Amino acid sequence: MKKIATEVWKEDLAEFREKTDAFYAGELDKSAYKGFSGGYGSYAQRGGNASMVRLRMAGGRLTKDKLKFVADSIAKHNIDRVHLTTCQTIQLHNLHPAAIYDIVESALDHGIVTRGGGGDFPRNVMVSPLSGVEKGEYFDVLPYAEAAGEYLLTFIKEQKMPRKLKVGFSNSPANQTHATFRDLGFVARPDGKFDVYSAGGLGNNPRMGLLVAEGVDPSKILYYICAMRDTFIAYGNYEQRNKARTRYMQETLGEEGYVKAYQEKLQAVFDAHDDLDLDISPAPVSKKGNGTTAQGKRVIPQKQEGLYAVEYHPLGGCPAPSKFAELYALIAPMEDVEIRLAPDETMYIIHLTGEEAQKVLAATEDGAQSLLETSVACIGASICQVGLRDSQQLLAEIVKQVRAAGIPDGALPQIHISGCTSSCGTHQIGEIGFHGGVKMIDKVATPAFTLHLNGSDAQGMERFGEPAGMILQDNIPAFLVEVGKAAAASGESYGDWKKAHGEQLQEIVERYLVK
Template sequence: MECIYPIKRAGFQGVEIVFNICYTWGEEFSIERVLRRGESIMAISEEVRQRFAGEFEKFQAGIEGFFKKEIAPKDFKGIGGGFGSYAERGHESAMLRLRFLGSRILPYQMKFLVNSVKKYDLKYVHFTTGQCIQFHQLQGEQILELYKDCFEHDIYNRGTGGDNLRNVTASPLHGVHPDEPFAVTPYLQAASEYAVSLIGTLALPRKYKIGFSVVDNEGHANYKDLGFLAKENGTFDVYAGGGIGGGSAFGVLVAENVDPKETLQHIDGMLHLYHELGDFNNRGKARSRFIAQRLGEEEFRKAYHEYLEKSKAAHDLTLFVAPYEVKKVGTTTPATPLAEPQKQEGLYYIQYKPLVGTPPIDVFVKLFDYVGGLEETEIRICGDESVYIVNLTGEEADAVAAIIADTHAKNNFEYTVSCVGATICQLGFQDSSGLVKVIKKTLEAQGLSTDRLPQLHVSGCLSSCGTHQVGSLGLHGFTKLVDSKPQPAFKVFINGNGELEGPRMSDEVGVVTVEDIPQFFIDLVKALEVAGQDFDTWKDQQPEAFQAVISKYL
C-alpha cells in the first residue's frame, strides 16, 4: 500500500520546505530513510536540521566579528572551524568547506553550485583529499549566505572542520564498479547521515575521520580513525586508530567479517572510545592513533570491542537499507577513451583530475551545469582531488570528455595531490600548489616530459592535506638554514604507499630549498630518460641513483 507523507523541513529564519514523500507499508519507517525517496534528495533528521539551524547565530557572530577585526584570527579558528570556515593568509578573506553526504553530489546540488558561483561571484574552487569542495577567497557576507543556501540543498557544512566527525570518505566507484564486492552505497550513505547527526553531541579531543574502501583505497580505510574495507563475502573488515599527520600510523585491524548492518554500531562504539580514552590535554597527542600507540595493538583491540559491546547494549543501531538502484539505460558506446564501463549495462563513468585539484572556474561551471541536467547522474569526489562523473550514457560521456579535455591530467605527474598552499592557507609554510605548477612549467620550458615522473604528494606544512606521508615521492613545506639564514624549502620523502597491499609511511630524505627544487626535477627527469624507466621502477631498482641525484641539493 502506498501513502503520501507531506514532510516539513526547517530552514533558516523560520522558512519551511515541504516534500511529498512516497512510503510503502511494511518497511521500517524513519524520516531519514523516507526523505531519500521520491526526489532522491540527501537527508538527515529534522531534529538535527533544527539543531544546526539554531547554531547559525554563533557562526554569524564569529564571521562578522572576524571581518570587523573584533575577533582575532586565532580565536575565529575556534568558532569558524566547526562550521567549515577558516581565515586565509593575510586575514582579509576566509574559505568555506562543503560536505556532501557519501561524497555524492546529486543533480539538484550541481545546479545549486553552478547558480552559487554566479550569484556570489565565486572564483576559486578546490577538490580536497577529504572529499569536500572548498570555495576560497570569500568575504563574510558571501560565506554566511552560501552557508545558508547550502543548508537548504542538503549540504551540511557543520563539522567539516574543528574537533568533529568529519566528512565520511569512500572509494568513489561504490555502486557502479563492475568489481564491487557487494552493494556498499546504502551503508555508506547511512553512515554519512549518522555521522552528521552526531556532530556536537559528544566532545572529542580531535577530529574523527571515517572511511570506506571498496574497489580501491581512495576511502583510506586503513589510515582513518575508523575504516571499513568491503570484502568479497559481503562483510567489512574494520580498522581503527589510524591517521596521518604527527605520529602517522596505519590502523589496527580490530574486527573481521563484520555484518554491514552493524556499521553504525561500530561508528558509535569508536566515538565513545575516542571520547573517553582520548587526550584532551595535549592536542599533539590527541588523535585516536595515539590511543592505539599508547595501549598497544592487543589492548587497543580489546578496548575497541568493549566499547562496541557497550554501544550494542545501550541501543540497537542495526541497519535495514534499500538497495542502490540506477534505472537509467544507455544504448550508445562512447568514443572517448576516458570513459570506463560500469556494472550497469550501457552506462559509463569518467574521472576528471584538474591540476592540484583546482579546476578553472569556467570548466567547473560547464561541467556541473551539464551533468546536473542529466538523468540520475552523480559527481563523486575522490581522495586524490579528482571527481568521478558516474551513470553516463555513451553520448553523455563524450560530452563530458569534451568539457574537461584541456584541463584533465594527462599522466601520473598531473595527477599530483596538493593542498592549496601558503598563498591562501594561513597555516601553510610554503606554496605547495604553486610549486607543482613551477615544476611543470620549468620542465616544459626545458623541453622535458613529465611522463616518467610519479604522482607527487605535496603539503604546504607538516599537516596531511597533501597526504605526503603515503606518496612514492612526497614533499611538505619547511624552512632550511643556508649560510645561517632561513630559506623557504620542502622536506622530501620517498617510498610511501597508501594502498591496501604493502602499506607503508614514507621515509624522510632531506630538505631542499624552493630555489633548488626546479633544477632537482630537471636532473631527475634527465636521469629517468637515460635509464628509460619510470620513477618508481628506477627508484626501486637503483636506490643509489636517486640518492646521487638529490644529494647535491640536500
C-alpha cells in the same frame, strides 16, 4: 536512525554570524575565532581579510542539485578560487561575511551541511569514488557510507570529542580512502562484509590502523561508529591538543590495550542499543547504454555495460570556478549522470553513454594530461593560516618545467605536496611526497620542502614514505625533471625504473639535498 532536521542546523547560525561579525570588526582574535568557526566549516584565511567555507559531500557524491548550488553560489558571490580537498569536500575561498552566511545557510536546503566541516567534530565520510560503478569492486559501499555520515552528524549535537574524527569506506584493495589507516575505516571484503580498522592517520606521528573487527555485517556499522566515538571520549587526550587524535591512543594504551578498550566499548554499545541496525538495499543503476562507445586514457568503462565514467583532474585540485556551471549545463539533460569527488582531488563524471562521455571529455580537456599532472597539493600557505609553503605555486612550477623538458607520461609518478606537516596533501602516501618547511642557509630562512619516498596506500602494501631530507623549493622542479629524464631514458615507467635503478635515484636525491 535519527536525522537532524535542516531547521535545527539553521538555528545554530545566529551565533556563527555573531562571532564572525566580531572577528571582522576586530573584536575577536584569530585564535579564538578559529576555534569557534571551524565547527561551522569555515576558517579565516591568511591575513584575516577573507574566509573559506568547506562544503561536506558525503562520499564525495556531487549530485546535479548540489552541483547547481555550487555553480550558482560561485556566480552569485563572484567566487574566484575553488579547491577540491583530499577529504572529498569542496572549499570556496576569498569570501566575505555576507557570502559566508548565505552559502552556509542556503547549502542546507540542498542537503549540504557545513557544520562540523572543521573543528573537533566528525569530518566528511570518505568513500572510494567509483563505488557502485567500478569493475572488480567487492561491493557498493556508498549507501553505508552515506548512512554513516548522517549518523556522525548527530554526534555534533552530543558530547564534545577531543578532536576531529575521520571515517572512511573502501570498496577494494586500492584503498583510495586510506581506510586501513583512518581514525575508523571500513574495508570491504569479497564476502560482502567489512573488516574494521581504527586509530590510524596521517600527519604528525602517522600510524597505521589497528584491526579491531573482522567479517562485520554492513547492517551493523553504526554500532562500530558509536564504539569509536565512545572510545575516543574515554581515552582521547583533552589536555594536549597536538596529541588529541585517535592514533595517539596507540601510544597511551599500547596496540593490544587499544584493541581491548575498543572492543569493550563495542560490547557496551551492543548491550545498550538495539536501534542502530541499517536496512539498506543498494539501488541498481537503471540507466542502460545506448550502443555508443567511448575510449581514451581518461575513459573508464563501468561495470554497467555500455556506461562510462570520465576522469577529470584540475591541476592542483583547483578547477576554474566557471567549470562548475559549465559541467552543470552539460550534464543537466543527461539521465542519472552525477559527479564523484576523489581523495586525490580528481572528479569523476559517471553514468555516461559513449556519446555523452565524448562530450564530457571535450569539456574537460583543461585538466591533467599526464600522471604527474594529477599530483595532489593542499591549498597552500598563500591562503592557509597554518601553512608554511605555497604548495600550489610549487606544483604549478613543477608542471611548467616538466612540460618544457618534454618528460613523457609515466616517467614521473603522481606526487603529493603538503604545505606543512599536517599532510592535507597526503605527502606520506606518495611514491614521491613533499611537506613544506624552512632551511637556514647562511642564517637566512629559505623556503624548502622535506622529500618523502616510497609511500603507498594500497591495501596489503601500506607504508608511509621515508623522509630523505630537505630540498630547497626552487630546486624541486629541476630535481623532478632529472628523475623523469633518467626514467625516460630507460624506457620504463617511474615505478619500474625505481625498482631496477634504486641506486641511481638515490644518487640524484643526494645531489639535491641541502646538508
